[in-house]
Amino acid sequence: xxxxxxxxxxxxxxxxxxxxxxxxxxxxxxxxxxxxxxxxxxxxxxxxxxxxxxxxxxxxxxxxxxxxxxxxxxxxxxxxxxxxxxxxxxxxxxxxxxxxxxxxxxxxxxxxxxxxxxxxxxxxxxxxxxxxxxxxxxxxxxxxxxxxxxxxxxxxxxxxxxxxxxxxxxxxxxxxxxxxxxxxxxxxxxxxxxxxxxxxxxxxxxxxxxxxxxxxxxxxxxxxxxxxxxxxxxxxxxxxxxxxxxxxxxxxxxxxxxxxxxxxxxxxxxxxxxxxxxxxxxxxxxxxxxxxxxxxxxxxxxxxxxxxxxxxxxxx
Numbered sequence: 001x002x003x004x005x006x007x008x009x010x011x012x013x014x015x016x017x018x019x020x021x022x023x024x025x026x027x028x029x030x031x032x033x034x035x036x037x038x039x040x041x042x043x044x045x046x047x048x049x050x051x052x053x054x055x056x057x058x059x060x061x062x063x064x065x066x067x068x069x070x071x072x073x074x075x076x077x078x079x080x081x082x083x084x085x086x087x088x089x090x091x092x093x094x095x096x097x098x099x100x101x102x103x104x105x106x107x108x109x110x111x112x113x114x115x116x117x118x119x120x121x122x123x124x125x126x127x128x129x130x131x132x133x134x135x136x137x138x139x140x141x142x143x144x145x146x147x148x149x150x151x152x153x154x155x156x157x158x159x160x161x162x163x164x165x166x167x168x169x170x171x172x173x174x175x176x177x178x179x180x181x182x183x184x185x186x187x188x189x190x191x192x193x194x195x196x197x198x199x200x201x202x203x204x205x206x207x208x209x210x211x212x213x214x215x216x217x218x219x220x221x222x223x224x225x226x227x228x229x230x231x232x233x234x235x236x237x238x239x240x241x242x243x244x245x246x247x248x249x250x251x252x253x254x255x256x257x258x259x260x261x262x263x264x265x266x267x268x269x270x271x272x273x274x275x276x277x278x279x280x281x282x283x284x285x286x287x288x289x290x291x292x293x294x295x296x297x298x299x300x301x302x303x304x305x306x307x308x309x310x311x312x313x314x315x316x
Contacts, residue, residue, distance in 0.1 A: 012312045019051035023058050028113035029106075037105045044102055044306075049110075052300070052308045053103075057110040059313075063224050064088045064117055064194060086165045087191070088117070091219055092198040093292060094228035095285045096145065097239035099306060103228050104198035117193035125199025126174035128155040131181045146284050147201050152218075159221045162195050177250065179257035200284070203227065203292035219295060227296035232285065234304050236277050243273035 013021075029037075029049055038044040071085040090107070094100035104122055112120040128150050135141040140149050154172075161169045173185040189195060197218070203225055206217035219225060230238075243261075247269050251262040264272060293299060299312040 009315050010312045011315055012310060014310045015051060015308060018055055018308075018311045021055040021058075022050060023054060029109060033109065034106075037109065038102060044099075044106065048307060049106065052311075053106050053110055056298075056300075056311075057107060057114065060090065060107070060111060060194075060224060061114045061116060067223055084165060084191075086163050087121075087193060087195045088223045089159065089162060089221060090194065090196045091202040091222040091225040091296075092196060092228065093200065093203045093225065093289065093296065095230075095235050095289055096200065096281045097242055098228045098230055098235050099238075099302065100198055100228040103226065103300065104196050108196055111194055119192040120194045120196065121189045121192040122196045122198065123158075123171045123187060123189065124174065125150065125155060125197065125202060126176075127172035127181060127187070128152075128158070128199075129174065129181060131183075132179070142280065143284075145200055145281070147204055147288055150201065152207075156216060156218055159197065159218050160216075162189065163221045167191055177253065177256050197222070200289050201292070203295045204288070205292075205295070224298070225296045227293045227299045228302070229293060229299050230302040231304070232282070232290075234302070235285070236274075236282065238306070239277050239281060240270060240273040243276075244269055 031046055034044055034046060034049055067088055068085055072082060075082045092100050092104045092107070094103075101124070104124075108120045108122045112118055129135070129144065130138070130140070130149060130151055132141060135144060135149055140146070143149055158169060158171055167190065169189045170186040171189060173182045173187055174180070175182050202222075203219050204217060206215045206220070208214055244266070246258070247261055247264065250256055251258045253259065256262075261269060261272065297314050300308050301310050301312065303309040
């Protein structure tokens with residue numbers, strides 16, 4: 001039983017109450033578009049988009065509009081000539097296999113349909129992982145996805161450049177097929193209205209430097225943040241299910257880093273997926289990712305079937 005609302009810094013709404021906040025408009029996404037956005041195992045359908053993501057996109061649009069008004073008021077206060085407002089940055093965090101990538105893709109498409117902000121960029125932090133050769137050198141290849149496996153300085157610089165209003169900012173590209181950063185291939189972010197930054201560790205707090213001072217965190221430059229949440233046993237099950245689906249699809253590509261798993265029997269594949277979760281993804285979730293949930297502006301809590309059960313929003 002959650003505490004009474006008046007004693008909590010959050011507003012918590014079950015799915016029905018949240019869905020009732022949806023604008024009286026149809027979903028801007030077609031069933032075909034939803035199918036293209038859906039990740040493996042996700043329960044994304046037209047009802048989920050209408051009941052969960054339509055009100056969320058409207059709320060985010062309100063935040064973007066409010067940020068624009070505050071920008072104009074601040075520039076008036078500073079007696080400046082209204083330079084362009086910097087992009088509104090949204091962070092999306094959560095575990096491996098919880099569906100945060102689908103959430104980010106859906107929000108990108110839906111927010112771009114609102115006429116106030118048609119240019120919405122999406123950048124995943126996978127591109128900011130150190131290349132495999134560097135991870136191997138540092139003894140971190142089996143800790144891929146842990147905070148220390150990322151080039152945090154480069155990621156921080158990317159977000160700072162976005163919030164500095166630079167006309168063009170580049171982000172590295174990651175290939176899930178070869179399980180590595182793609183050399184010399186960049187994502188170009190060109191003065192968007194909104195930037196969505198999606199990744200496991202985007203809500204990590206700032207590190208303490210060797211001199212005892214606290215540095216900056218990527219999340220210091222977020223205007224809004226979302227944590228996609230679920231019970232750990234459910235996420236573990238989703239990870240195993242996704243592994244089995246990939247074994248029948250992407251892993252069968254000879255160019256895939258994981259092609260060795262395509263020949264496993266069903267039972268051996270289940271055992272291997274559970275081992276990977278228990279050795280890597282599970283510990284990373286419990287030690288590094290889950291503790292950042294309380295830093296999010298909004299939490300989407302999923303049920304066992306991947307549908308969102310309730311929404312928790314930080315009060316203003």
